[in-house]
Amino acid sequence: GENVEQHPSTLSVQEGDSAVIKCTYSDSASNYFPWYKQELGKGPQLIIDIRSNVGEKKDQRIAVTLNKTAKHFSLHITETQPEDSAVYFCAAPSGGSYIPTFGRGTSLIVHP
Amino acid sequence: GAGVSQSPRYKVAKRGQDVALRCDPISGHVSLFWYQQALGQGPEFLTYFQNEAQLDKSGLPSDRFFAERPEGSVSTLKIQRTQQEDSAVYLCASSQEGDTQYFGPGTRLTVL
Numbered sequence: 402g403e404n405v406e407q408h409p410s411t412l413s414v415q416e417g418d419s420a421v422i423k424c425t426y427s428d429s430a431s432n433y434f435p436w437y438k439q440e441l442g443k444g445p446q447l448i449i450d451i452r453s454n455v456g457e458k459k460d461q462r463i464a465v466t467l468n469k470t471a472k473h474f475s476l477h478i479t480e481t482q483p484e485d486s487a488v489y490f491c492a493a494p495s496g497g498s499y500i501p502t503f504g505r506g507t508s509l510i511v512h513p
Numbered sequence: 514g515a516g517v518s519q520s521p522r523y524k525v526a527k528r529g530q531d532v533a534l535r536c537d538p539i540s541g542h543v544s545l546f547w548y549q550q551a552l553g554q555g556p557e558f559l560t561y562f563q564n565e566a567q568l569d570k571s572g573l574p575s576d577r578f579f580a581e582r583p584e585g586s587v588s589t590l591k592i593q594r595t596q597q598e599d600s601a602v603y604l605c606a607s608s609q610e611g612d613t614q615y616f617g618p619g620t621r622l623t624v625l
Contacts, residue, residue, distance in 0.1 A: 407555075433612045435612075435613070435614075437616070442618075443618055443619075444517075444519075444604055444606075444616035444617050444618045444619045445556065445604070445616045446616070447613065447614070447615065447616075450613065490555050490556070492555075494612065499544060499546075499561065499608070499612055500546070500558050500561060500569060501558070501614070502558075503555030503556050503557070504555055505554060505555050506553070506554070506555050
């Protein structure tokens with residue numbers, strides 16, 4: 402099955418700084434990589450995803466990069482704001498499956 | 514439009530009691546997933562439906578866990594003879610095509 406590693410487990414930044422969270426995966430056939438934001442007491446919310454036919458995708462302050470050769474993908478948040486504070490999860494399904502394996506999560510704290 | 518809803522949001526059960534957790538997916542979504550999320554961890558897959566067919570139940574931890582989706586819409590996750598280790602947040606997600614999943618707010622189950 403798929404194995405997903407996520408780092409760091411906690412990330413503390415000042416408002417306005419950038420934040421980067423990295424994930425690695427094991428199944429070279431994986432082709433879909435979503436990122437979720439989870440606030441306290443809520444379910445995970447999809448914030449951005451990328452498919453294996455592109456190397457980068459941006460949506461305003463959020464971007465995701467994918468390196469299929471190295472089997473890693475990263476979430477980049479620029480100009481962080483206090484409301485970005487949450488737990489972020491990466492995920493990757495095994496190739497041919499809709500069932501994702503999630504990383505252990507990164508707790509992002511943005512200090513005003 | 515309306516997102517995924519789950520009920521109840523909180524459930525407290527005495528050890529040995531049976532519980533039933535409900536998920537209302539986004540209208541028209543074919544795929545439905547159940548996950549278990551322990552404190553400080555990422556969601557872990559329990560089971561997957563495509564319409565009314567349960568295609569994968571490999572994540573169900575024991576035969577005390579049972580899920581159904583009889584009409585291909587609403588789903589119920591039932592846990593019989595609850596134990597303390599069943600305490601967790603149970604998340605439901607739905608998807609139109611399988612890979613992009615939208616999560617509900619979860620049901621927090623506490624077994625005393």
